[in-house]
C-alpha cells in the first residue's frame with residue numbers, strides 16, 4: 001500500500017502539491033487524475049524518493065522509498081520513458097537495471113517478450129518510436145516482479161493494440177493483488193481500466209473514491225430523446241412540453257434531446273399527451289470524462305480558447321450559414337449536468353450552469369459547492385498558502401483560501 005499524509009511540495013514560491021493525504025490499496029487499479037500542472041508527476045516523484053517533500057510524508061508498505069529494503073524488487077515505475085541511455089540497446093538497458101538489483105538476466109528476456117520488444121531487443125533505444133520507448137519503460141517497471149507499480153501516462157504514444165494490452169496488464173497486475181497506481185489524461189481509458197480514482201487539482205485532493213461513485217457524485221443520469229428527423233416542429237413541441245413539466249432539455253449534436261429532471265416513463269407520457277412520436281427514448285449515465293470535466297473545471301490552469309483567426313477569416317459566401325459550434329469549443333460551461341443531490345441543476349443550452357454559487361474550485365456543481373445544499377466538500381482541502389516555509393500539517397479551517405478560479409500566475 002502507498003500512503004501519503006499531508007504531502008506538500010514547494011519549488012521556490014510555487015506550491016506544486018499541498019497537504020495531500022491518500023492511500024493506494026492493493027488489489028485494485030487506482031487512477032491518478034488531474035489537469036496539466038496539478039502535481040501528479042511531482043507526487044509520483046515523491047513516492048519514489050526522487051523529490052523530497054517540503055512537508056508531510058509518503059510511504060510504501062510503511063517505509064519511505066529510500067528506506068525500503070530492496071526497493072527495485074518491491075516497486076516498479078514508469079515515470080519518463082525517455083530517461084534512457086539512447087546509445088544502449090533495449091536489452092542492455094534492462095540488463096544494467098537487472099544487475100543493479102540482483103535480478104537474473106533471463107528475466108530481461110522475459111519482460112522483453114511481455115512488452116513485445118523481443119525482435120528489437122538489440123537495437124539502440126535512441127531509434128525507438130514513442131510507443132516502443134513506452135514499452136521499454138513498462139518492461140523496466142515489470143523487471144523486479146514488484147508488488148507496487150506506478151505508471152505515469154503509460155499509454156502515451158501506444159497504438160490501439162498497445163493500449164488494450166496496457167489496460168489488460170494493469171487489470172491483471174491488480175487481480176494478482178498488487179498495488180497499481182496509474183496517472184492518465186485519457187478518461188475513456190481510465191473508465192475502462194481503473195477501479196478507484198484519486199483526483200487532484202492545483203496540488204490538492206479533490207476526490208478519492210470508486211469510479212462509479214465519482215461519476216454519480218459529479219453528474220446526473222439523463223435520457224436521450226429523439227423525434228423524427230424530418231419533423232423539427234415535433235422536437236420543438238416536445239421540448240416545450242418537457243420544460244413545462246419541470247424537465248430540462250439540451251440539444252445533442254445529432255439532433256436528439258438530452259433530458260434531465262424527469263424519469264423515462266414521464267417523458268414517454270408527455271410525448272404521448274403532446275401527440276409527438278418518438279424514435280428514441282433511452283437512459284444514459286454521464287461518462288467519466290463529463291463527470292471529470294464538471295469536477296475539475298475550476299481547477300484548470302491551461303485552458304484553450306476559440307480560435308478567432310484575426311484577419312484571416314474569409315467572408316461567408318452569400319446565403320451560407322456560419323458553422324454550428326461544436327460543444328465545448330468556446331463554451332467552457334458545457335459539461336455533464338450536476339447530480340440531483342447537488343441541487344439537480346441541469347446545464348442549460350448555452351452551458352451557463354444556472355444560479356449555482358461558485359464552489360471552492362470556482363465551479364458551480366463541484367462537490368462541496370452544491371447549489372441549494374450547503375454540504376461541505378468532504379474532499380476539499382485548504383488552498384495552498386503563499387508564504388514559504390514549512391506548512392502546518394492541518395491549517396486552521398479559517399485559513400483564507402487562494403482564489404483557485406484564477407491562473408496560478410494571477411493569484
Ligand SMILES: Nc1ncnc2c1ncn2[C@@H]1O[C@H](COP(=O)(O)OP(=O)(O)OP(=O)(O)O)[C@@H](O)[C@H]1O
Nearest residue numbers: 011014015016034035036037038039040041042043
Ligand atoms: N523541478 C521543478 N521546479 C519548479 N517547478 C516545478 C518543478 N517540477 C514541477 N514544477 C511545477 O509544479 C507543478 C506541478 O507539476 P507536475 O509536473 O507535477 O504536474 P502534472 O500534474 O504531472 O502535469 P501534467 O499533467 O502536465 O504532466 C507545475 O506548475 C510545474 O510547473
